[in-house]
Amino acid sequence: MATTTLNPAAPAYRSTLYEWLTTTDHKKIGIMYLINSMIFFVAGGALALVVRIQLVTPKNADVVGGLVTPDFYNQAFTMHASFMLFLFVIPILAGFGNYAVPLQIGAPDMAFPRINALSFWLLPLGGLLMASGFFVSGGSAAAGWTEYPPLSSQLGTGTDLWIMGLTLIGTSSILGAINFLVTIFKMRAPGLTLFRMPILTWTVLVTSVLVLMATPVLTSALIMLFIDRNYGGHFFDPNNGGNAVLYQNVFWFYSHPAVYIMVLPAMGIISEVLPVFSRKPLFGYKAFVFATVGIGALGFSVWAHHMFTTGAVFLPFFSLMTFLIAVPTGVKMFNWIATMWRGQLSVSTPLLFAVGFLSMFLIGGLNGAFAAAVPVDFALHDTYWVVAHIHYVLFGGSVFAVFAGIYYWFPKMTGRMLGEGLGKLQFILMFIGFNLTFFPMHQLGLAGMPRRIADYASTAGWTELNVLATIGGFVIALSTLPFFWNVLVSLRNGRIAGDDPWEANTLEWATSSPPPPYNFDHLPEIRSERPVFDARHGRTAAH
Amino acid sequence: MSMPPRSRTGSGPLLAGLIIAAVVLVGIVALAAAGATPASVWNSFFPMHGTGGVTDRSTSVQNLYDIVFYIAVVIFLLVEGLIVWSVFRYRRKPTDTDLPPQTHGNNLIEVIWTIVPTAIVIFLFVASWQTLNTVDAAAPAQVNVRAVAAQFQWSFDYLDEQGGTVFTQQLPSGEAGGLVLPVGEPVHIELRSADVIHAFYVPKFLFKRDVVPGKDNTFDFTVEEPGTYGGQCAELCGSGHAAMVFDVHAVSRAEYDTWLTDQVAQANATPAPAPSGEAAGPTIELEALNVAFNTGTLEAPKDAPFTIHFKNDDNGVPHNVEIKDGGGAEAFKGDIVTGVTETSYAVPPLPAGSYTFLCTVHPNMTGTLTVQ
Numbered sequence: 064m065a066t067t068t069l070n071p072a073a074p075a076y077r078s079t080l081y082e083w084l085t086t087t088d089h090k091k092i093g094i095m096y097l098i099n100s101m102i103f104f105v106a107g108g109a110l111a112l113v114v115r116i117q118l119v120t121p122k123n124a125d126v127v128g129g130l131v132t133p134d135f136y137n138q139a140f141t142m143h144a145s146f147m148l149f150l151f152v153i154p155i156l157a158g159f160g161n162y163a164v165p166l167q168i169g170a171p172d173m174a175f176p177r178i179n180a181l182s183f184w185l186l187p188l189g190g191l192l193m194a195s196g197f198f199v200s201g202g203s204a205a206a207g208w209t210e211y212p213p214l215s216s217q218l219g220t221g222t223d224l225w226i227m228g229l230t231l232i233g234t235s236s237i238l239g240a241i242n243f244l245v246t247i248f249k250m251r252a253p254g255l256t257l258f259r260m261p262i263l264t265w266t267v268l269v270t271s272v273l274v275l276m277a278t279p280v281l282t283s284a285l286i287m288l289f290i291d292r293n294y295g296g297h298f299f300d301p302n303n304g305g306n307a308v309l310y311q312n313v314f315w316f317y318s319h320p321a322v323y324i325m326v327l328p329a330m331g332i333i334s335e336v337l338p339v340f341s342r343k344p345l346f347g348y349k350a351f352v353f354a355t356v357g358i359g360a361l362g363f364s365v366w367a368h369h370m371f372t373t374g375a376v377f378l379p380f381f382s383l384m385t386f387l388i389a390v391p392t393g394v395k396m397f398n399w400i401a402t403m404w405r406g407q408l409s410v411s412t413p414l415l416f417a418v419g420f421l422s423m424f425l426i427g428g429l430n431g432a433f434a435a436a437v438p439v440d441f442a443l444h445d446t447y448w449v450v451a452h453i454h455y456v457l458f459g460g461s462v463f464a465v466f467a468g469i470y471y472w473f474p475k476m477t478g479r480m481l482g483e484g485l486g487k488l489q490f491i492l493m494f495i496g497f498n499l500t501f502f503p504m505h506q507l508g509l510a511g512m513p514r515r516i517a518d519y520a521s522t523a524g525w526t527e528l529n530v531l532a533t534i535g536g537f538v539i540a541l542s543t544l545p546f547f548w549n550v551l552v553s554l555r556n557g558r559i560a561g562d563d564p565w566e567a568n569t570l571e572w573a574t575s576s577p578p579p580p581y582n583f584d585h586l587p588e589i590r591s592e593r594p595v596f597d598a599r600h601g602r603t604a605a606h
Numbered sequence: 607m608s609m610p611p612r613s614r615t616g617s618g619p620l621l622a623g624l625i626i627a628a629v630v631l632v633g634i635v636a637l638a639a640a641g642a643t644p645a646s647v648w649n650s651f652f653p654m655h656g657t658g659g660v661t662d663r664s665t666s667v668q669n670l671y672d673i674v675f676y677i678a679v680v681i682f683l684l685v686e687g688l689i690v691w692s693v694f695r696y697r698r699k700p701t702d703t704d705l706p707p708q709t710h711g712n713n714l715i716e717v718i719w720t721i722v723p724t725a726i727v728i729f730l731f732v733a734s735w736q737t738l739n740t741v742d743a744a745a746p747a748q749v750n751v752r753a754v755a756a757q758f759q760w761s762f763d764y765l766d767e768q769g770g771t772v773f774t775q776q777l778p779s780g781e782a783g784g785l786v787l788p789v790g791e792p793v794h795i796e797l798r799s800a801d802v803i804h805a806f807y808v809p810k811f812l813f814k815r816d817v818v819p820g821k822d823n824t825f826d827f828t829v830e831e832p833g834t835y836g837g838q839c840a841e842l843c844g845s846g847h848a849a850m851v852f853d854v855h856a857v858s859r860a861e862y863d864t865w866l867t868d869q870v871a872q873a874n875a876t877p878a879p880a881p882s883g884e885a886a887g888p889t890i891e892l893e894a895l896n897v898a899f900n901t902g903t904l905e906a907p908k909d910a911p912f913t914i915h916f917k918n919d920d921n922g923v924p925h926n927v928e929i930k931d932g933g934g935a936e937a938f939k940g941d942i943v944t945g946v947t948e949t950s951y952a953v954p955p956l957p958a959g960s961y962t963f964l965c966t967v968h969p970n971m972t973g974t975l976t977v978q
Contacts, residue, residue: 122972133845134896207842213819214802214844301820307803308818342698347711372805373816374823379735386727393723394716400688401715407698407706410618421689429678432727436674436734438667438741442653442812445805445840495629506650511809513840516848518970523836524655527640600705 087176088580089165092183094476096158097469099187100151106194107146108540113139115500115536118529121521136517137205138197138221144208145225148325149232150190152461156328157239159468160267162476164243166571167261169252169589171581174245178238185235193228196221207515209318212299212310216291223292226285233278233285236324240271240278247271252570254589258352261569261592262345265352266331269359273320273327276363281317284310308375315366323362325457327355329464330395333417336467337399338593339567340414341406347398348592354391354398361388371440378437385435392428396421412486413565416467419494423459427452430505445515448508454501466493466546473550474564478576479557485549492542499535503528568593619694651675659812660835660856662828663741667812670737674730681726741813745826747794749787749862755797755804755817755839758846758897759924759967760785764866765796773870776924776942779969784853785837788862789829797823807840808854814840829856846897846923849970887912892927894945894965895919902973908958918945927951929975930962942967 083091117136131139161179165172173179196203201219204210215222247268251260260268288310290296297303299310338345345351364384367376399421408414430452434440443449466489473481512525519525563572572595574583587598637647649656652675658668752763752771760778762785763771777783787793797806799819807814815823839850857865887910893900897920906912918925923945929938940951956977965971 132896133848133898137842137845137847205845211803211842214842217802217844301818305820307820341696342702342705344708344710346709347716350711350716372814373818375818375821378738379731382734382738383731386731387724389727390720390723394720396685397719398711398716400685400692401709401711403689403692403696405706405709406692406696407702408693408696409698410693418689418693422686425682425685425689429682432678432730433671433674436670436730436737438663438734438737439671439674441741441814442667442671442809444814445807491625506655509650509653510655511807513807513838515842516838518848520836520851520970 087172087180089161089173089176089179090476090578090582092179093158093160093162095183096154096161096186099183099190100155100158103146103150103190104155105543107143107151108543110139110143110146112536112540114143115533117517118519119533120529121519121523121526131517133517134202134205137207137515138203140515141204141207141210141225142194142197145193145204145229146190148208148321148457149229150186150193152325152457152465153236153321154186154232155465156270156325156461157236159263159332159465159472160243160270160328161239163261163472163571164264164267165246165250166475166574166578166582167264167569168247168250168255169570169583169586170246170250171583173242174250175242179242182235182238182242185231185238189228189231189235191228192231193225196224199224209311209314210288211307211314212288212291213301213307215288216299223289226289226292230282230285233282236274236278240274243267243271244275252586252589254594255570258349259589259592259594261331262334262348262351262355263328263331263569266327266334266355269355270324270327273324273359273362277317277320277324280313281321284313284317287313308370308373311370311373312367315369316363319366319369320359320362322456323358325461327358329420329461330355332464332468332471333399333420335567335569336413336417336471337402339471339565340409340411340417341403342409342566343402343406344568344593344596345398346401346404347394350394351398354394357391358388361391368435368440371437372444382435382437386432389428389432389435396425396428411470411565412481412483412490413467413471415487415490416463416470419490420460420463420467423455423463423497427455427457427460430455443508445513446508447504447512447514450514451501451504451508454497454504458501459497463493466490471565472571473553474560475571475576475578477554477557478560479553480560480564481553481557482549485545485552489542489545489549492538492545496535496538496540496542499538500532501535503531503535507532563595563599566596566599568596570594573598618697653812654810657810660810660829660831660833661813662830664810664812666737666740670734673733677726677730743826745792745794745828747792747826749791749793750796751785751787751793752796752798753785753806753817754800755806755843755850756800757802757844757923758839758850760839760850760852764869773866773873775869777966778850778852779836780853780966783966784834784855786855786857786862786865787829788859789832789856791859792826792828794826795824802843803841804839804843804850805841806837808835808837810835811837816841829854832856832858846968849897849968851969889913889915889950891915891917892963893917893919894925894971897923897968897971899963899965899971899973904963904973904975906953906956906975906977908977909955911955912953914940914951914953915948916940916943916951917948918943920945924967925965925971926967928964928966929953929956930964931956932960934962937961939966 113131117131199220201221203221204225205218206215247264287298291298297305299305299307301307334345361384365381365388367381368385370376371378434443470481470486507525507528510525560576562575573587587594591597653668653671750765752765754761762775764773766772797815797817799817804817805814806817815825833856835854837852837854839847890904890906892914914927916927924942926940926942931937937956938953943949958978961975961977963973963975
């Protein structure tokens with residue numbers, strides 16, 4: 064018999080599983096985002112290993128008895144990228160936003176808790192739909208994560224599943240973005256003005272604007288592709304008056320801003336970690352906010368730099384804008400270093416990953432400048448140089464930030480610390496494995512190795528570098544073992560964290576670990592962007 | 607709640623130093639073991655590992671690369687140096703109980719590190735724009751070729767002044783195939799796709815351009831050094847993408863003229879009567895599907911004729927069977943047939959030994975033929 068109760072915690076018969084599956088608590092949803100993303104991280108990583116094993120020697124089929132067919136190889140790298148981008152990096156950063164933003168602004172939950180649950184549950188659904196392509200005839204999507212027609216129009220049902228899955232994931236992003244925007248604009252605690260917001264919240268705000276403006280455009284591209292494939296449309300079919308390059312324009316109009324969707328919140332995490340572990344405020348807070356907004360705005364004017372070799376875009380404009388977007392990124396880099404400068408650094412795992420982010424993202428920025436120089440891009444486009452570039456940005460950048468964030472907020476989420484020894488071991492292995500895998504790809508690209516090829520000639524001179532990259536790939540895989548072990552062990556036996564183990568600055572550290580439902584029993588006075596710091600040091604005046 | 611300082615001036619930096627030293631040492635040993643020299647490592651940071659390009663435009667691309675590279679290296683050393691210095695220099699000591707100076711920022715320095723990078727990138731933009739004008743410049747060309755890309759092979763139409771095809775090179779690579787061009791004079795290439803998007807990429811030209819269906823891209827260049835340069839499709843085009851290779855043979859004008867005249871004459875001549883096709887000797891089955899042979903090994907009797915019954919199951923894709931001896935010399939070459947079809951090749955007697963069989967159109971499709 065249904066009963067109404069004013070105490071939501073009352074029904075004791077609800078199992079923990081039921082509680083999690085039906086929750087609208089942003090903290091639980093945030094954690095589910097992280098777990099779901101980690102599952103796809105492992106799946107995407109396994110597919111990356113398939114790619115690396117395939118390329119370890121030329122004529123691999125002769126050596127290892129044909130590990131994979133070229134068809135499956137194309138599926139493997141397509142789904143590797145699709146999992147990593149759409150089901151790992153984007154959602155895990157949304158997960159951090161989900162967990163941290165309401166806490167950081169002193170709100171009890173997101174503005175629309177049920178929509179929040181919906182945007183989470185669309186993700187595993189979309190992911191499974193996408194992955195189910197492996198089980199239909201013809202296999203999964205295989206035209207690369209970019210799915211350029213006319214090739215993607217030729218391939219099997221897996222592509223339709225990919226389109227449907229990605230449309231659901233896009234819908235999840237859009238719902239999440241609206242939720243973040245309303246939450247940030249309407250639910251900040253008294254005193255928490257826009258320029259007192261933590262930088263992570265700022266980056267989630269800008270990211271949400273990008274999602275809201277860009278994702279519907281991707282959805283339109285996907286729907287047009289779906290119509291072309293299934294209902295006799297000719298949007299992208301040049302034989303019937305369509306335009307193949309149109310898809311690329313529409314796709315990259317989303318997918319370049321998507322790179323910032325995948326990087327800005329990561330920068331936000333770094334901007335939370337560095338001040339705390341340097342015992343200093345973030346250097347140039349406002350410059351940082353303006354740089355974030357600047358990257359978001361410029362991010363909409365650089366999409367065609369993925370299309371320099373199509374012969375269909377106005378090169379100087381997109382070249383100039385691409386060079387210019389390096390400026391706000393550079394400003395951030397200098398501000399981060401200035402934050403550490405003359406600080407008192409505690410070299411804990413979150414800081415190590417943050418410093419790893421700085422070093423690797425620096426390379427990812429610099430090797431991007433080569434591709435902004437159009438004639439150099441003519442030489443390097445679609446070679447392994449570009450593969451090196453995206454991984455220095457999204458793995459050396461975003462993924463290192465993700466682990467910095469996990470080590471930083473795990474105590475808040477669970478009440479227990481992750482082990483430092485295993486954390487450092489993971490960092491060392493991952494840092495070495497990452498560079499071993501992706502640095503030689505610069506040289507491979509310079510030597511003319513195109514991306515997305517399943518095989519190459521033994522005379523091409525690419526073998527040694529591919530061997531290095533494959534060894535590195537396995538070191539990265541190895542580096543995840545101490546991480547997962549660390550999580551399992553620390554959940555049971557980790558050191559008790561207390562409210563504020565890092566002597567941090569922002570409001571999430573003013574409540575218990577883990578926080579109670581609805582987050583706060585009381586809030587400290589908010590007079591700056593570091594209310595918890597102010598409370599700890601007895602400062603009430605803005606400074 | 608407060609905690610004691612988390613790092614001490616203990617084993618931390620020492621351990622970090624040891625790990626870095628060990629990694630560097632292992633790296634150097636591995637590189638040395640692989641036969642790398644300091645010069646070869648340095649060269650690997652440059653296009654084509656320091657050997658550079660072979661067209662008139664590739665020099666300017668190389669110069670631009672060098673400018674970007676040296677600027678990037680200086681910025682990297684500077685910024686990475688600052689990061690590493692900060693981490694090692696400003697570690698928290700047990701005596702650090704008071705907070706460090708709480709610096710919130712400095713407007714002047716923000717302006718400086720906004721303006722200086724802006725100046726650098728604007729300089730890079732201008733430099734790359736100028737180079738772009740060189741690379742994209744049109745040149746009146748005597749030699750006009752239309753490169754046609756299809757899943758999964760290239761062919762090259764040699765065009766006359768009216769744009770009519772005088773000869774089509776069906777074989778994309780090998781000594782008898784490939785794009786033959788004269789050195790030292792401008793060449794105009796037109797790109798056409800028969801199906802999906804491909805990309806014309808010759809690494810030694812330091813250049814690529816997409817082959818977009820419904821849009822004929824063109825570009826001009828002059829090859830300056832004679833030689834054979836490998837090229838391949840650089841835009842994913844399906845399961846046979848890696849097999850879409852081609853060769854560029856840059857030869858003297860005289861050789862080029864002779865070659866073209868011969869090819870045109872051959873093409874116009876009545877095709878030689880096809881081999882009688884009568885099965886002679888034992889029959890070996892071979893099949894091509896998805897731009898791959900169904901087997902990597904074949905066996906045949908020595909010193910006796912035999913027949914290869916060849917099924918090409920790739921719709922619209924040309925394949926054949928060519929046999930090369932251990933030294934790479936051609937022992938047999940079957941006619942190219944476009945799938946789906948089947949044919950029989952009558953192969954002359956071969957001495958015992960190990961041979962390579964391959965598809966002339968897709969040299970990645972290979973296997974070993976053992977004659978014993």
